[in-house]
Amino acid sequence: MSHILIVEDEPVIRGALRKLLVRHEHSVAEADSVEQAREQHLNQFDLIISDLRLPGEPGTALIDSAGATPVLIMTSYASLRSAVDAMRQGAVDYIPKPFDHDEMLLAVERVLKEGRLNRGNRALRRDMERSYPVHNMIGDSDAMQELKHRIHRVGPTNTPVLIMGESGTGKELTARALHEQSERAGGPLISVQCAALPKNLQLTELFGDEDSAGRIEEADGGTLFLDEVGELNSDVQSRLLTLLTHHEIHRQGSLSPRKVDVRILASSQLDLPGRVAEGHFRQDLYYRLNVMELTLPPLRDRQDDLQSLANALLARGCEKLNRHDLYFTDAAWQAMVGYSWPGNVRELENVIERAIILTEEDGIGPSQLGLNPNRTPQRVSRASLDPSEDLSLEDYFTRFVMENQDSMTETELAQKLGISRKSLWERRQRLGIPRKKAGSRR
Numbered sequence: 001m002s003h004i005l006i007v008e009d010e011p012v013i014r015g016a017l018r019k020l021l022v023r024h025e026h027s028v029a030e031a032d033s034v035e036q037a038r039e040q041h042l043n044q045f046d047l048i049i050s051d052l053r054l055p056g057e058p059g060t061a062l063i064d065s066a067g068a069t070p071v072l073i074m075t076s077y078a079s080l081r082s083a084v085d086a087m088r089q090g091a092v093d094y095i096p097k098p099f100d101h102d103e104m105l106l107a108v109e110r111v112l113k114e115g116r117l118n119r120g121n122r123a124l125r126r127d128m129e130r131s132y133p134v135h136n137m138i139g140d141s142d143a144m145q146e147l148k149h150r151i152h153r154v155g156p157t158n159t160p161v162l163i164m165g166e167s168g169t170g171k172e173l174t175a176r177a178l179h180e181q182s183e184r185a186g187g188p189l190i191s192v193q194c195a196a197l198p199k200n201l202q203l204t205e206l207f208g209d210e211d212s213a214g215r216i217e218e219a220d221g222g223t224l225f226l227d228e229v230g231e232l233n234s235d236v237q238s239r240l241l242t243l244l245t246h247h248e249i250h251r252q253g254s255l256s257p258r259k260v261d262v263r264i265l266a267s268s269q270l271d272l273p274g275r276v277a278e279g280h281f282r283q284d285l286y287y288r289l290n291v292m293e294l295t296l297p298p299l300r301d302r303q304d305d306l307q308s309l310a311n312a313l314l315a316r317g318c319e320k321l322n323r324h325d326l327y328f329t330d331a332a333w334q335a336m337v338g339y340s341w342p343g344n345v346r347e348l349e350n351v352i353e354r355a356i357i358l359t360e361e362d363g364i365g366p367s368q369l370g371l372n373p374n375r376t377p378q379r380v381s382r383a384s385l386d387p388s389e390d391l392s393l394e395d396y397f398t399r400f401v402m403e404n405q406d407s408m409t410e411t412e413l414a415q416k417l418g419i420s421r422k423s424l425w426e427r428r429q430r431l432g433i434p435r436k437k438a439g440s441r442r
């Protein structure tokens with residue numbers, strides 16, 4: 001049984017069509033104008049059959065509002081011209097009035113069947129996307145898996161998303177992934193670096209002026225990503241609130257509103273709730289943006305991803321710089337594991353690219369990485385690290401923990417390894433190195 005909306009102002013024709021469809025086991029809703037039709041959730045219907053000539057707007061005006069629901073147009077002016085016009089505007093088919101019952105039923109069944117096929121394909125595509133990693137986003141740690149899962153869930157919606165995280169953790173990459181997973185993927189993704197905009201230019205840049213469109217209008221039909229949204233001045237903040245509430249903007253100096261259809265994604269590395277509490281950021285806007293929040297963990301808290309990230313970035317860098325067969329020596333791995341990566345993935349990317357340029361041999365060592373020891377948590381003792389030994393990262397981890405756990409607390413162990421306590425605990429579980437209970441220090 002399919003759910004069909006009939007839009008027809010002539011009660012006799014509407015009644016006859018309703019009877020015909022109900023007899024063939026469809027459920028039917030009715031409206032006598034486009035305006036009345038729009039009062040219903042149009043995408044709940046499997047098909048809309050609408051007369052072309054109606055009081056008020058013509059039936060074809062429903063095509064845009066109907067989204068994925070097909071619109072079949074009936075016209076008593078079955079001139080080729082009006083039929084072609086209706087099809088050009090996106091009608092799925094047209095049918096002349098007075099209609100023949102069989103002809104109508106055939107058209108209805110054909111359109112419904114195509115709709116079922118399309119929905120099936122969409123579902124299949126979504127399923128396939130679900131089983132593939134988010135495009136270009138590397139990492140399989142628990143935190144990254146959870147993030148990718150949430151991107152899959154929230155991507156296809158129209159909800160604003162606030163992406164929080166330190167610099168270089170992948171906030172913009174996440175915004176890109178959300179856009180790519182949405183129905184808006186075919187539309188533009190406009191990124192605005194709010195921190196780079198002088199405060200007095202923010203309004204014009206975003207909302208445009210009488211002569212030219214701003215970034216928001218450029219994003220019409222797509223996604224607007226506001227990077228470092230906490231940097232926007234209060235005037236821009238209140239206009240953004242209007243945009244989120246009414247889906248319209250005023251260009252600078254213009255009194256007439258313009259409708260825009262944009263999804264807003266925002267990011268911040270600042271403590272945004274803190275900025276709200278201090279009165280620097282509007283609370284109502286914060287709540288509007290924060291319908292869904294994604295928090296990206298710093299690299300130091302997901303060292304499980306370090307190895308796959310470093311290898312992937314090495315491969316990417318080699319391709320870009322036309323180098324082949326490079327690899328990290330064990331000492332390089334140890335240096336990377338022991339470093340705290342304050343600049344996160346971006347820093348890792350830069351360090352690796354520099355190392356590829358500097359290295360003359362195939363093996364990249366610590367000296368080519370050039371990690372600044374002042375930013376590095378205290379290194380592990382040389383005694384436990386014999387570079388001549390071919391230790392894997394896991395062997396190294398196990399050895400270090402076994403050798404030092406009697407003399408160090410868990411916090412000290414984690415610090416020296418450059419990982420969080422949670423990550424230390426997880427690795428202990430995975431590698432089967434339980435904590436000593438009796439007499440162990442916390």
Ligand SMILES: Nc1ncnc2c1ncn2[C@@H]1O[C@H](COP(=O)(O)OP(=O)(O)OP(=O)(O)O)[C@@H](O)[C@H]1O
Pocket residue numbers: 136137138139165166167168169170171172173174227269345346349
């Ligand atoms: N999980 C990841 N996999 C692959 N590359 C990543 C990942 N996370 C970040 N990157 C890369 O690191 C760099 C920094 O990422 P991005 O610009 O998204 O970070 P950001 O949090 O927006 O940074 P900022 O706050 O400084 O603007 C980019 O080149 C991005 O491609």
